[in-house]
Amino acid sequence: MEIPTAFRWVLLALAVLQLVSLLTVLRRLRAAEPAQRVDARIDVLDSVSGFLLLAGLGFAHLPVGFVGLALMGLAILLKGVRFLQARRSA
Numbered sequence: 001m002e003i004p005t006a007f008r009w010v011l012l013a014l015a016v017l018q019l020v021s022l023l024t025v026l027r028r029l030r031a032a033e034p035a036q037r038v039d040a041r042i043d044v045l046d047s048v049s050g051f052l053l054l055a056g057l058g059f060a061h062l063p064v065g066f067v068g069l070a071l072m073g074l075a076i077l078l079k080g081v082r083f084l085q086a087r088r089s090a
Helices: 005-028 034-058 062-089
Strands: none
Touching: 005 034, 034 062
């Protein structure tokens, strides 16, 4: 299965936008409070995994895309755990 060239360019453009969003998340990583830093680290993992997924599909390198997909699943799992912890303590 081959991805058409036009879709590859779209995926690569989305990967560049994902890198730009990663810069804003990295700024939040410098927060002073530990709870905000943990959330920012999970957001960094989410942004990096999204970039890997889009870049892997855009360059037709599926193993990189699968690594991005696995990391994205881990980020979603961590966000769910953090949500349940916050809900339980409230």
